[in-house]
Amino acid sequence: MPWDLDNDRPIYLQLMERIRQDIVAGVYKPGDKLPSVRDLALDAAVNPNTMQKALSELERDGLVYSKRTSGRYITEDETMLNQLKAELAMQHIRQFLETMKQLGFKKEEILSLIQEALKEEP
Template sequence: MDWRFTDDRPIWLQLTEQLTRRIITGVYPPGSRLPPVRELAAQAGVNPNTMQRALAQLEQDGLAFADRTAGRLVTEDTSVLDAVRRAQARVLIEHYYDSMAELGYARTEAAELLKEEHL
């Protein structure tokens, strides 16, 4: 999974979003150790301080925690992971409805079309 950035939002926020996606998709499974800050920063091509800010946000969001001996670990709390996964899904659903509205579809029509095409 490549690191991708746009100019419309702060890099640390985009890093947080991409790390979150990696956690909820299992790239970094529950209980696993996240790579060190400098390693992640080098992979992403960003300043370590920027990566540190993103990792601090993950901790604030409950997705990761610091352990004195093991470094930074992904939470094992599946309720937190499920809630974040569900929130991400809601964002994607809203994007779908917004795109369909641009094509002239009402929400109910867009939902029905989705049912027809994918069930």
């Protein structure tokens, strides 16, 4: 199944986001070997060079590292992984707050709505 990508943003950025998300969601565990560029490109149905670029950027950020001949691995740096998780969470929260603001809710109202929603969660 090709990855779900937006039409109006650079593809490599979206590939980076997707891989980051997969790392946080535990699709890839710390120290796991990533599939080859070609396999990832086939899976996403994108150009291998674009996938290569996304992986190089993730490598520059330190999230993945490569061993010279055997491929790319997910970092085992727990601090970095926790930081990434927190960053993604903040991104979602900011998006949510933006939407709520547009709907006309005040901070206190948003907070109490969240608390109510959390109570309903099993």
